[in-house]
Structure formats: structure tokens, C-alpha cells
Amino acid sequence: MIATLEAELGFALFIREHGKLTATPEAHYLLEEAEAILARIERTKQTLSRIGSLETGRLRVACHPAASGLFMPRLLAEFLAGKSGVDLSLIMRSSDIIEDLVASQQFDIGFAETPVRRASVNQVDFDLECVCVLPAADPLAQRMEITPGDLDGKPMAVLFEDHTTATQTEAAFVSAGARFNKRLELRTSLPGLEFVAEGFCYMVCDMITAYSHVFLGSDQRGLVIRRFRPRISNSVSILRPAYAGSARLEQAFSSYLTDAIQEMQAKTEAHLMKGPIAGIESTTADAD
Structure with missing residues (x-):
């Protein structure tokens, strides 16, 4: 195997003397590079595992004023509990601006009063x-x-x-x-x-x-x-960019938000x- 590798590389990795193999400087360099590559692969595997379990990533949320004071912050705090690797960007804007921010893919999720439908935005509406x-x-x-x-x-x-x-x-x-x-x-x-x-x-x-x-x-x-x-x-909507793929983290929070809205409706009606x-x-x- 060593001879085959040396033949592919075009230079010797070991000096053969008196029945012994002595590593060349090139061999030491190759070993360092190989260890670094393997370490990066392991880190990548761990990162992908955290992404898959929603423990890492970035979530960008734009929220209209009615939900920004308590409803959305409380919901995000619950959702992000135990997800120390997730970075959050949360802003409050008027509903029309939120629509544009989502359409232009500057934010992953918008929560706003229901806009007129447009091709660049996917929306789920709730009649409250x-x-x-x-x-x-x-x-x-x-x-x-x-x-x-x-x-x-x-x-x-x-x-x-x-x-x-x-x-x-x-x-x-x-x-x-x-x-x-x-x-x-x-x-x-x-x-x-x-x-x-x-x-x-x-x-x-x-x-x-x-x-x-x-x-x-x-x-x-x-x-x-x-x-x-x-x-x-008063109709509100969850907005997401139509022309961009959604990360698992965004999909998970969108579902979490949907459940919270439906729970709010049910509790309010019961009351x-x-x-x-x-x-x-x-x-x-x-x-x-």
C-alpha cells in the first residue's frame, strides 16, 4: 500500500535503510494534513447532526407590533430553549414592510397582518x-x-x-x-x-x-x-420566502408558531x- 501511494504521489514517503522505514519530511506533512482533514470531517458530521436536531443555525424573524411585545418573544424563548447553537434575529416592523423583507429573502419568517397574495411569498393565514x-x-x-x-x-x-x-x-x-x-x-x-x-x-x-x-x-x-x-x-399570516429553500429550523419554528396560534384561538374561545x-x-x- 505504501509503494502504491508513493507511486501515485510521485515521491518517496519513507527512506528504506537496513530493513527499517524512516519517514520523510513529506510524510510528516502528509500526516498532519490527513489528521486535519479527518478532524474537519468529524466537525462537519457533528455540525450536520446538530442541524438535523435543530440545535444550531440562524433564525431571522420579522414580527408586526401586536405580537412583538410578549407573544412572539415568549414563543421564541420557549422554542430556543436548549438550542444554544441557534442565533436569532428578531425585529419589529409594520406588516407591509415585513412582507417586503420576506419576499426579498432578508428574513426567514414573517408574522404580520394578512397581505394580498404574491408569487414571491408563501403564506398561511389565520382569521382571528x-x-x-x-x-x-x-x-x-x-x-x-x-x-x-x-x-x-x-x-x-x-x-x-x-x-x-x-x-x-x-x-x-x-x-x-x-x-x-x-x-x-x-x-x-x-x-x-x-x-x-x-x-x-x-x-x-x-x-x-x-x-x-x-x-x-x-x-x-x-x-x-x-x-x-x-x-x-383580524387576519394574520405566517410569511416565508417562496423562491428559497427552507431550512429545517425555519420549518420547525413555522410549525411551532402555527400550533401556538391555534392554541391561542382555542383558549380564547373556551374563555x-x-x-x-x-x-x-x-x-x-x-x-x-
């Missing part, structure tokens, strides 16, 4: 029901459902004028013949929770904000959620079906 947020001590908190008639002329907090939930909410009041009193206009629903807690207004809120800050019990302001009728829809329960403590207990 908005809920009415109000203080637990408010008499309306004893109702199973809140309607425009219940809020006739009462001060309301809504998102900016051209947002779909704002237009749907105002249209519901008009259709019911109730007076829509827009007292507070917001870019996101989260600040509105403080105003509702202080009795400044009522709010028809997206499910993610309500679930994160009221239903999960992180909110200590004594707020409750009730079903609002007619139904106000709304139970009817009036006063106080944040009861709300927290339902979430456990």
Missing part, C-alpha cells in the same frame, strides 16, 4: 376574532357578549382610520344604528389597554394583544375580555364561552 376589552368592575363585564348597542355613544379607542379593524368596528355601529364615539386613535392596541383600565374608553381589540396582556395574566390592571358581536375579524368572570385572577386561572 377581535374581542372587547373592558374593566372587570364595569357593569358591561357581566354580559356574555358586547354589541354596538351596549357601547352606543360611549368613548371608544380604535386603530388608525384606514385599518381594517377600525373600519369594521365603525361599520358595525352604523349598521346597528348606534353612535360611534371615537375618542382615541392608536397605531397599535397595546397603549389602549391602559386607557381602558382607567375608564377612559372601551376597545375592540385584536386577539393577540388581548390574549398576551390580559388573558395570560401578565396584565395587572383588572381587565377582562368579552365577545363582541357582530364579529370583527369566551364561559361567560362573565370578574377580575384578572379568574382570567389567569383559565389560562393555566
Whole structure:
């Protein structure tokens, strides 16, 4: 075997003297290179194994404001537990910008309000029901459902004028013949929770904000959620680049996010079906 290798290389690896083999400098160099190559192969095998078990890699997530404060960070922390080799990039942007970031493959996963479909983005849509947020001590908190008639002329907090939930909410009041009193206009629903807690207004809120800050019990302001009728829809989507292959890590988190959204819908629906329960403590207990 040594002679064959020397013939292929074109030079001697050993000096043969008195029945002994003495390695040449070239042989020592070849040994070092071979050991380095074998070490790199072993490291590559270990890296591929970690990739296969989702323990290493990079995840780039762009998230819209409603989910960026609590829902998405909490979810990512759970998903990345025990994955010390995974690097994360998480940014908050408006939904239209997130769509462009995903389409241009700058981010692996986007979580945003549902955009118009386009060829460069794969999306999975979720139709979420908005809920009415109000203080637990408010008499309306004893109702199973809140309607425009219940809020006739009462001060309301809504998102900016051209947002779909704002237009749907105002249209519901008009259709019911109730007076829509827009007292507070917001870019996101989260600040509105403080105003509702202080009795400044009522709010028809997206499910993610309500679930994160009221239903999960992180909110200590004594707020409750009730079903609002007619139904106000807020559709959100998981977005992924259409023209790029997805790594196993991205696929796994997309599935994890899907499960979390469906769990949120199920828990919120179960809570709304139970009817009036006063106080944040009861709300927290339902979430456990």
C-alpha cells in the first residue's frame, strides 16, 4: 500500500535503510494534513447532526407590533430553549414592510397582518376574532357578549382610520344604528389597554394583544375580555420566502408558531364561552 501511494504521489514517503522505514519530511506533512482533514470531517458530521436536531443555525424573524411585545418573544424563548447553537434575529416592523423583507429573502419568517397574495411569498393565514376589552368592575363585564348597542355613544379607542379593524368596528355601529364615539386613535392596541383600565374608553381589540396582556395574566390592571358581536375579524399570516429553500429550523419554528396560534384561538374561545368572570385572577386561572 505504501509503494502504491508513493507511486501515485510521485515521491518517496519513507527512506528504506537496513530493513527499517524512516519517514520523510513529506510524510510528516502528509500526516498532519490527513489528521486535519479527518478532524474537519468529524466537525462537519457533528455540525450536520446538530442541524438535523435543530440545535444550531440562524433564525431571522420579522414580527408586526401586536405580537412583538410578549407573544412572539415568549414563543421564541420557549422554542430556543436548549438550542444554544441557534442565533436569532428578531425585529419589529409594520406588516407591509415585513412582507417586503420576506419576499426579498432578508428574513426567514414573517408574522404580520394578512397581505394580498404574491408569487414571491408563501403564506398561511389565520382569521382571528377581535374581542372587547373592558374593566372587570364595569357593569358591561357581566354580559356574555358586547354589541354596538351596549357601547352606543360611549368613548371608544380604535386603530388608525384606514385599518381594517377600525373600519369594521365603525361599520358595525352604523349598521346597528348606534353612535360611534371615537375618542382615541392608536397605531397599535397595546397603549389602549391602559386607557381602558382607567375608564377612559372601551376597545375592540385584536386577539393577540388581548390574549398576551390580559388573558395570560401578565396584565395587572383588572381587565377582562368579552365577545363582541357582530364579529370583527383580524387576519394574520405566517410569511416565508417562496423562491428559497427552507431550512429545517425555519420549518420547525413555522410549525411551532402555527400550533401556538391555534392554541391561542382555542383558549380564547373556551374563555369566551364561559361567560362573565370578574377580575384578572379568574382570567389567569383559565389560562393555566
